[in-house]
Amino acid sequence: MRTLNNRSRAAAAAAVLTVLSLTATACNDDDPKPNAAPPAASSASSGAAKPGIDLKDLQAQIAKMQDWSADDWEKFASQHGFSPETFKSVKDYWDLGKLQTAQGVKPKEANAAQAKTPTRAEVRFPAAIPAKPEKHPYSAGTAVVGKIFMQVSEKQWSECSGTVVADPKHPGKSNLVWTAAHCVHEGKGGNFFKKISFVPSYNRTGAASGGKKATFEQVAPYGMFAADAIRVTPTWTTEGGETGGPASQYDFALLHVHNEDGGGKSLEETVGGAVPVWFNAQPDTVPSLAAYGYPADAPFDGAELEHCDSAVKATVYAYDLSRPPMQSIGCTMTGGSSGGGWFAQRGGKPALIGNTSVGNSTSTMLASPTLTDTARKMYEAFADKLPK
Numbered sequence: 001m002r003t004l005n006n007r008s009r010a011a012a013a014a015a016v017l018t019v020l021s022l023t024a025t026a027c028n029d030d031d032p033k034p035n036a037a038p039p040a041a042s043s044a045s046s047g048a049a050k051p052g053i054d055l056k057d058l059q060a061q062i063a064k065m066q067d068w069s070a071d072d073w074e075k076f077a078s079q080h081g082f083s084p085e086t087f088k089s090v091k092d093y094w095d096l097g098k099l100q101t102a103q104g105v106k107p108k109e110a111n112a113a114q115a116k117t118p119t120r121a122e123v124r125f126p127a128a129i130p131a132k133p134e135k136h137p138y139s140a141g142t143a144v145v146g147k148i149f150m151q152v153s154e155k156q157w158s159e160c161s162g163t164v165v166a167d168p169k170h171p172g173k174s175n176l177v178w179t180a181a182h183c184v185h186e187g188k189g190g191n192f193f194k195k196i197s198f199v200p201s202y203n204r205t206g207a208a209s210g211g212k213k214a215t216f217e218q219v220a221p222y223g224m225f226a227a228d229a230i231r232v233t234p235t236w237t238t239e240g241g242e243t244g245g246p247a248s249q250y251d252f253a254l255l256h257v258h259n260e261d262g263g264g265k266s267l268e269e270t271v272g273g274a275v276p277v278w279f280n281a282q283p284d285t286v287p288s289l290a291a292y293g294y295p296a297d298a299p300f301d302g303a304e305l306e307h308c309d310s311a312v313k314a315t316v317y318a319y320d321l322s323r324p325p326m327q328s329i330g331c332t333m334t335g336g337s338s339g340g341g342w343f344a345q346r347g348g349k350p351a352l353i354g355n356t357s358v359g360n361s362t363s364t365m366l367a368s369p370t371l372t373d374t375a376r377k378m379y380e381a382f383a384d385k386l387p388k
Contacts, residue, residue, distance in 0.1 A: 065233065066374050070381035073231065080237055082184070082192045082230035090226040091260040093195045094149065096216045100208065102149055102159040104296030104336025105183055125315050126330035128364035131295065131306040136206030138305060141350070143222065143271040145292045145305060146200035148179055148255075148339060150193035159302060161293035161340030162198055162255070163352055164267055166274045169383040173266040174274040175225070176383070177255040179339030180355050181232040184253050187240025196227040198257050200271045201305075202294060208303050222270050225257035231382045233374070244358040246320035249369050251357035253339075254382050278344065278351035279376040283313040283327060286344045286353060291366055293340025293356055295333040302336050308366070317367075324374070327354060328367035334359075342368050 068076075134142055144164040152158050160183035167174035177198050185192050199220045203209065207218035232253045239247035257267055268274040290309045296302030308331035318325040333340075333356070342354035354368030369375075 065235070066377070068377060068381070070384045073378060073381035074385050076234060077229075077231060080234065082196075082227070084228040085195065085226075087226065087258070087260060090195050090197060091224070093151065094197060094224060096214075096219065098157050099147075099149065099199070099216070099219060100302075102157045102296070102302070104294075104302060104334065105158045105160045105338045125328055125365055126310065126312055128332055129308045129310055129330040131300075131308050131331060131333045134305040134307065136204070136209065138201050138204045140272050142292070142305060143201040143204070144273055144275055145341060146177075146198055147202040147294050147302075147336075148177070148183055149195070149197050149199065150184065151195040152193050157195075158193075159294065159296060159336055160338045161336065161356070163292075163341035163355075164200060164271060164274045165254075165352055165379075166276045167268070167383050167386070168380060169386060170266070172268060174268040175257050175266050176274070177225075177227075177257055177267070178277065178341065178352060178355060179253050179255065180357050181236040181251045181253040182240060182357070183339040184227075184230055184255070185232050185237060185240065187236060187242075187247065188238055190237075190240075192230065196230070196255070197260065198225045198227070198255065198267075199223075200225070200267070203303050203305075210303075211301075224260045225267055226260050227255045227257050229256040229382075229386070230254070231378055233378065244319065244326075244367070246323060248357050248367075249318065249320060249323040249326060250374070251369050252355055252371065252375055254379055256382070256386060275341070275343070276346075276349075276351050277371065277376075277379060278346050278353045279371050279373065279379075281344060281346075281351075281353040281371070283316055287311075287313050289314065289329065289342055289344045289353065291329060291331055291333070291337075291340060291342045291356060291368075293333050293337030296336030297334035300334055300336070306333055306337070308333060314368075324370040324372040326358060326367040327370055328358075328365050330364060331359075331366040332363050333366060334363050337366070 148160040148162045162177045162179035165176050165178045167176050200222045203219050204221045208214035233250040235250040236247055288311050290307050292307045295306055310329040314327035314329050316325045337356050340356045341352050343350045344353050356366050357369055358367040
């Protein structure tokens with residue numbers, strides 16, 4: 001296998017960053033105690049899904065999830081899904097004060113005790129990569145990255161990060177946002193959060209940087225988009241917990257949003273682009289990548305778009321060997337970066353290959369689930385059932 005020298009690695013990482021930063025992507029088309037995990041295997045269906053799955057025993061259905069049809073995903077969502085709130089209630093809830101005081105949702109603690117492979121003695125995780133702030137004003141290409149806000153209790157609101165992704169059924173007019181499941185749903189025994197909304201290119205001009213006073217319009221230059229439909233996996237809703245574990249290997253979510261101001265333009269048309277999702281991206285085929293997000297816990301304050309540019313391939317580990325593994329990189333981003341997109345070049349353009357799910361207490365690493373065919377089927381089924 002060909003290896004990259006230091007100069008080549010740096011150039012490769014810079015290429016990923018440059019493409020995301022400078023290209024408007026209109027879409028037309030404490031450490032994990034990790035035995036070495038195998039490369040992520042495709043979870044493609046071996047046969048046609050049977051219609052009308054029985055959801056009474058949801059745990060038993062998780063093993064069959066890779067074979068679900070679009071109707072199966074819709075049935076799960078109708079019985080265990082997100083209930084959208086009225087446009088007015090969401091719009092009236094959010095004000096500048098809440099946006100600026102939202103607490104960053106932390107990546108789940110990696111939880112060394114549960115990691116089955118590889119063992120800590122057998123793997124060396126990448127060294128911490130210092131997060132770097134994106135320069136103001138943010139480029140057109142980074143407008144696809146933004147903040148996700150949610151009400152987690154009556155008197156508490158929080159924030160994550162998310163990415164505008166392409167809609168295969170509505171090319172050029174996507175209203176889809178990719179993030180982490182733990183940013184929208186509490187996990188086992190819990191519910192979806194309330195007032196979930198997306199603000200693309202938060203603080204684009206830097207008006208709110210350094211504690212400066214800014215207007216709502218300055219921190220939300222493209223407006224605010226409320227979630228009206230959400231998809232997560234039954235794995236997350238039945239197993240998701242406070243720390244990293246087998247459920248983290250399915251810690252991803254997809255939102256459909258609408259403009260809270262009632263504008264006729266789609267999210268993609270509003271921000272000028274959307275990125276495709278690269279499913280089944282393997283570390284050996286992704287020599288460099290960049291993780292983006294809005295970290296809010298110290299030493300960050302949530303006002304800046306930050307990124308960690310890894311010039312080495314991700315380190316693989318798993319909690320459950322029967323599931324797609326986690327991929328980890330060195331990164332110093334903190335709470336608030338959860339759900340943020342992981343990007344790599346594909347055909348000279350950026351593509352989303354994952355999202356921030358797991359971190360550690362020392363803020364030296366982040367990990368993402370591998371987006372295999374189960375993620376692809378959820379994504380395609382969601383798009384297929386959206387209004388035409």
